[in-house]
Amino acid sequence: xxxxxxxxxxxxxxxxxxxxxxxxxxxxxxxxxxxxxxxxxxxxxxxxxxxxxxxxxxxxxxxxxxxxxxxxxxxxxxxxxxxxxxxxxxxxxxxxxxxxxxxxxxxxxxxxxxxxxxxxxxxxxxxxxxxxxxxxxxxxxxxxxxxxxxxxxxxxxxxxxxxx
Amino acid sequence: xxxxxxxxxxxxxxxxxxxxxxxxxxxxxxxxxxxxxxxxxxxxxxxxxxxxxxxxxxxxxxxxxxxxxxxxxxxxxxxxxxxxxxxxxxxxxxxxxxxxxxxxxxxxxxxxxxxxxxxxxxxxxxxxxxxxxxxxxxxxxxxxxxxxxxxxxxxxxxxxxxxx
DNA sequence: TATTGTTATACTCTATAACTATA
DNA sequence: TATAGTTATAGAGTATAACAATA
Numbered sequence: 588x589x590x591x592x593x594x595x596x597x598x599x600x601x602x603x604x605x606x607x608x609x610x611x612x613x614x615x616x617x618x619x620x621x622x623x624x625x626x627x628x629x630x631x632x633x634x635x636x637x638x639x640x641x642x643x644x645x646x647x648x649x650x651x652x653x654x655x656x657x658x659x660x661x662x663x664x665x666x667x668x669x670x671x672x673x674x675x676x677x678x679x680x681x682x683x684x685x686x687x688x689x690x691x692x693x694x695x696x697x698x699x700x701x702x703x704x705x706x707x708x709x710x711x712x713x714x715x716x717x718x719x720x721x722x723x724x725x726x727x728x729x730x731x732x733x734x735x736x737x738x739x740x741x742x743x744x745x746x747x748x749x750x751x
Numbered sequence: 752x753x754x755x756x757x758x759x760x761x762x763x764x765x766x767x768x769x770x771x772x773x774x775x776x777x778x779x780x781x782x783x784x785x786x787x788x789x790x791x792x793x794x795x796x797x798x799x800x801x802x803x804x805x806x807x808x809x810x811x812x813x814x815x816x817x818x819x820x821x822x823x824x825x826x827x828x829x830x831x832x833x834x835x836x837x838x839x840x841x842x843x844x845x846x847x848x849x850x851x852x853x854x855x856x857x858x859x860x861x862x863x864x865x866x867x868x869x870x871x872x873x874x875x876x877x878x879x880x881x882x883x884x885x886x887x888x889x890x891x892x893x894x895x896x897x898x899x900x901x902x903x904x905x906x907x908x909x910x911x912x913x914x915x
Numbered sequence: 916t917a918t919t920g921t922t923a924t925a926c927t928c929t930a931t932a933a934c935t936a937t938a
Numbered sequence: 939t940a941t942a943g944t945t946a947t948a949g950a951g952t953a954t955a956a957c958a959a960t961a
Contacts, residue, residue, distance in 0.1 A: 596865075597889060598885060598889075599866075600869045600872050600884065600885055600888070601775045601865060601868040601869050601871075601872055602775075602865065603885065603889065603892060604768070604771045604775040605775040605776040606892060607768045607772055607891060607895070608769045608770070608772005608773055609769075609772055611765045611769040612769040615769060633760075643919075643920065644918080654921095655921080655954085678918095678961070679919095679961085680918065680919040680920070680959065682920075701760075701763055701766065702763075705764045708764050708891055708895070711893075711894040716887055720764065720884060720887040720888070720891075723880055723884040724764070724768070725761060726875055726880075727771060727872055730874065731872070806943095808942060808943080817930075818944095819929090819931085820928090821943090822944060822945085839942095842937080842938075842941090842942080843937060843938085845937090845941090846943075
C-alpha cells in the first residue's frame with residue numbers, strides 16, 4: 588500500500604484562500620481603525636447605505652449578527668454621530684436606523700480605504716490578471732452561495748470561525 | 752465636487768478574499784472536526800511532519816502561537832495519542848515533540864480532507880481556471896510576504912484578526 | 916402569544932505575568 | 939541572567955436567557 592504524500596499547502600486553493608482572507612480581514616481592520624471604525628461598524632453603515640431605514644432586527648439578519656449584539660453596535664455608531672435611532676410610528680417596538688451626513692462621510696472614506704486595499708493586493712498583477720482573479724473568485728463565491736457583498740465573518744463579530 | 756460612488760463589495764478583491772477566506776476556514780474547521788482535530792492541532796501536526804522533533808518554543812514561533820498556549824495544545828494532542836514529549840538530553844529544559852504512528856495517520860486523513868475541500872471550492876472551475884486562480888493567489892501571497900504553507904490565522908488561535 | 920429592543924449572566928478564548936527548572 | 943515550559947489571573951468577545959414594551 589502506498590502512502591499519499593502530505594499536501595503542499597501553498598498549492599492548496601482552500602489554504603491560500605483562508606491565508607489571504609485572514610490577511611485581508613486584518614488589513615481591513617487596520618486600515619479603517621484610524622477612522623474610528625470597526626469592520627462590524629462599517630458593515631452596518633454599508634448596509635444602511637444600500638438599504639436605508641432598516642430596523643435593528645433587519646440589520647442583524649442582513650449581517651448575520653445577533654440582535655443582542657446589534658444594540659451595542661448601534662450605541663457606538665450613534666455615540667459617534669454616524670447613525671440615529673427613530674421610532675417606527677407604525678410599529679412602536681422597532682427603531683429605524685438612519686445615517687447622518689457624518690455617517691455618510693465616514694462610509695465614503697472607508698470605501699476609499701477598501702479601494703486602496705484592493706490596489707495593494709493586486710499591485711504585482713497586470714490589469715488583466717487582477718480582473719481575472721476577481722472573476723474567478725466571484726465564480727467560487729457564487730457557487731458557495733455567498734450573498735454577494737456581505738461579509739460572513741461579520742457573523743461572529745471579530746472571528747473568522749474556522750481557525751480554532 | 753463629485754461624490755465617489757460606494758464600492759461594490761462583490762467586485763472588491765480584498766472583500767472577496769476575506770469572504771472566501773472566512774468560508775474556507777470555517778469549512779476546514781468543520782471537515783477536520785470529525786477526526787477530533789482542530790485547525791491549530793493540525794497546524795502542529797503538519798509542522799512536526801515537515802520539520803520533525805521541534806521544541807514547543809520552536810513550534811510556537813513557527814505557527815505564530817504564544818508558547819503559553821502551546822502547552823494546552825500539546826497536552827490535547829498528547830492525550831489523543833498523536834504526539835509525544837521527550838526531554839532533550841542536551842537541554843533538559845526543552846521538550847522535543849515527536850509524532851506517533853496514529854498522529855501520522857490522522858495527519859494524512861486531514862490532508863485528504865483538505866484535498867476534498869480544494870475540490871469543493873474549484874468544482875465549477877475548469878482545470879485551467881483552477882490552476883490559474885491558485886497561481887494568481889500565490890503571486891498575491893508571495894507579494895504579501897506570507898510564509899508559504901503557514902496559516903496566519905493560527906496566530907490568534909481561533910480568530911482571523913480583522914473582522915472585529 | 917409573538918416580536919423588538921434591552922440587559923444580565925456565563926462561557927470561551929486570549930494576553931500578561933509570575934513561577935520552576937535548567938542553562 | 940536568560941530561556942523552556944508551566945500555571946494562574948484577568949480581560950475581551952460571544953452566546954444564552956430573561957425582561958419590558960408593543961403588536
